[in-house]
Amino acid sequence: MTRGKRTEKIVALIQESLKSFPDVQILPNYRIKNKSGRKREIDVLLITDINGFEIKIAIECKDYKSSIPVEKIEAFNSKCARIEGVSKKVFVSTNGYQADSIEAAKDFEIELFDLEDISTDEILKWLPVKQLKPNIKIQLPLNLIIDKDEIPEIPTDSKGNLIIHFENGSKPNSLIICLWNHIVVIQQDEIQAIMRLEFMKGKCRNNSNLSSIIPCKLNTPGAFVYDKYGSKVKLIAVEVKLVTWFDIIAPTISEAKKYHNSKGIKARTLSIDNGKNGKAEIIQTKDGIDFFHTNKGGLSEKLVVLGEYNPKTGKYHPKK
Incomplete structure (x- = not known):
């Protein structure tokens, strides 16, 4: 891939990602003055204004037959350091990075990407204002607390849901729906407060390894289920674990x-x-x-x- 084609591909991705941000300038092969007045070329420069605050994002693209050596990372950092107001530095390679390059990029706060890994979601994350989107899932299996020493075999419906019934004659319902309505919906403020605290600790992120588990319990007075023989089994409570995480999205x-x-x-x-x-x-x-x-x-x-x-x-x- 030639330099021109490589830059065109990245610019096209950026334009598609930021089409709802009309104030973002996307400048390929842009020559900008550094602090000494000399012009230096940036492969792609993004300039936007977040309510009066000018944001500059510098993107360097390299198409080498081998992985990027550390001196290229150092040179890019030096170039950006002498340009007024660069808020974010992004380096894109078509063939990976050497180990020293990765370490240097961490020190210089340069984000590294392989060309094929750049997505619209990643580009949106380059903007400085972020929004947290909470996600909550009920983890299976559930722990049923009944009035017997051993839990009998309890059949589920055609979709795999456990159906619970009520002594007061209310309509039978899926246990998952009941848990969602009585825990997640009613206690959402408390759950999200825990999630935010976990997020500050570096957990509860949009990564399965960093999700947070919140244990909950729902008492179920007057509820029962049927075992496989059709006998009523009194359901005292249900213990459930919520898997929670935040997606970091563009606002x-x-x-x-x-x-x-x-x-x-x-x-x-x-x-x-x-x-x-x-x-x-x-x-x-x-x-x-x-x-x-x-x-x-x-x-x-x-x-x-x-x-x-x-x-x-x-x-x-x-x-x-």
Whole structure:
């Protein structure tokens, strides 16, 4: 693949990924002045404005027959260091990286990619504002607590769901649906608070090895199931484990505004749509940054720091 074709492919991927971000400039083979006034070429330069803050993302592309040596990483870092305002550095190779190159990239905070591994999701992650999308799954098998020493064989329906019945005559339902409605839906604020704390600890990420397990228990008074012989078995409670993680996604920015008077900009605001949970609002003034949450009913509340987690000590300290 020639350099031109390689750059064209990356630019096409970026354009497809960022088509909902009209303010992003995508500049291939762009020559930009460094701090000494000399022009240096960047294979692909992304420039965007996040509500008044200019963001520059420099992308270097190399098509070598062998893996990228460390001096190429060092040279790219040196070039970016002398260009004003580079916020993020991305290196793309068609044939991998040497071990020293990988270590150097970590030191220089350069993100490394193989050309075939770049996806629209990865490109969206290059933007500096992120959003966390919570994911919750019920882990099987469930632990049924019944009024017998041993759990008898209990058949499931055609879809593999365990059906529970109720003494009060309510309509029988899937046990999974009952668990979801009575644990995940009703206790979602408490569950997501635990998830956020786990996320700060470096867990609960969009990776199966970093997902977090939250044990829960649902008492089921008046509920029963039928065993394979048709006999009623009283169901006392169900113990369940929730597998939880956050996907890190590009935000849905619904609105960005600047407020100013004759003396200049007084405040900047950024509204991020959180779907059914409402929207988050970030307000920056000369006094600092405040965060607000507005629910679907239009009620807003200021978000405050409830505590801090120190990853070095592994301890959480509530704010007084």
